[in-house]
Amino acid sequence: MRLTVLTPSFAQRSDSPRTRAEALGLDLDNRSENHPKSGEELIQALTGAEAVLVGLDQMDADVFAACPDLKVVAKHGAGVDNIDLEAAAAAGVTVVNTPGANADAVADLTMGFLLMGARRIREAEDSLRSGQWDVFFGSELTGKQLGILGFGRIGRAVAKRAAGFGLRIAAYDPFVPDDAIAEAGAQPLSLAEVVAGSDFLTLHLPGGEGPLLSAEHIASMPQGAGLINAARGGLIDEAALTSALHDGRLSFAALDAFAAEPPGLDDPLMNAPNLIATPHIGAYSDIANANMGTWAVEDVVRVLQGRAPEHTVD
Known part of the structure; x- marks a missing residue:
């Protein structure tokens, strides 16, 4: 199992998310340069990917159409304004987030x-x-x-x-x-x-x-x-x-x-x-960073293993 990580804030202040990913047998593919990504740059980063962890990256209908292998999108945070939920549902992609982590x-x-x-x-x-x-x-x-x-x-x-x-x-x-x-x-x-x-x-x-x-x-x-x-x-x-x-x-x-x-x-x-x-710093604390990364990793594994995630976004 592999997770493409697009957000540079993943595990930035805590090693817990990486440790948890390793314990669950999840490989991390870091593609967090030039964040946030959109359009062709985003599609290129997700070619062949089954799971992605996003920050502010723009997951629109064109991205879902161009990435047929994608099974789950995890938001490193609660807000999903940057994810086209209808397009995700149409493509059969599960969207999860981390409400309450911050x-x-x-x-x-x-x-x-x-x-x-x-x-x-x-x-x-x-x-x-x-x-x-x-x-x-x-x-x-x-x-x-x-x-x-x-x-x-x-x-x-x-x-x-x-x-x-x-x-x-x-x-x-x-x-x-x-x-x-x-x-x-x-x-x-x-x-x-x-x-x-x-x-x-x-x-x-x-x-x-x-x-x-x-x-x-x-x-x-x-x-x-x-x-x-x-x-x-x-x-x-x-x-x-x-x-x-x-x-x-x-x-x-x-x-x-x-x-x-x-x-x-x-x-x-x-x-x-x-x-x-302040520059939208509300979620940037040590504990919130640990919670968001760890919870996202756990839900990604649940989806990839065919189990129900804890925090599905309808």
Whole structure:
């Protein structure tokens, strides 16, 4: 059994995935140069391959048509935006991913964003490094409301951490029953209610056809609220967000995901005040790296051996 590895982040911070692959009798064929691949370059890398581990590589209908030996595509992560699931199904290819492998890593980053924005840490550091000794009044977390949009593994991990800071938790998720949200210690509310009533708002939903947070939603947020997106780019109307940062509607926005990645340095959003920005690092931790690689390897072997995988993407 052989697995073609296209993502350079595989086993980058942990030897566990390689060790597990060896124990399962799986040979690794590293083709991670020039990542992400698409088109002819990707087809060439997958010629004769039965299994592939992808990162951001574009697995479209042309690739599936040109690679008839392919049996399984494993995503090194949870999001499968770059994989044409209908084309995979038509070609008889099983798609697996690793949901939850990075939940704690993203939740940790979210809390870092929350503290950094609420206590104005970046502003204070920039001031100090410029030779100033200014006073920066921030916002304490205790007693404030944190709105969580998306209450899956990551949203729940954020809620668990946030409760330790004394935050009240409100949550919206169209796929999670209200009683399940309540059992996890959050108040289930509608999208509009969570957005309009939260001092801090964090997004943990998959990307869709358009922005989840429209200009109207952003305008309804409390004066001085903070907004965090460590999920997917495109969830927020970025033009409206830019305006809200400029006019002070929001005290800060912390983004690990953007509609266009990487965003251009001349992007108006990148030049907005009180923006905290990171290059989509949410899943990049030692434990998440070990989990994603190991879980992917195990599911690839299951599929190649004719067994049902743990994490099939329909």
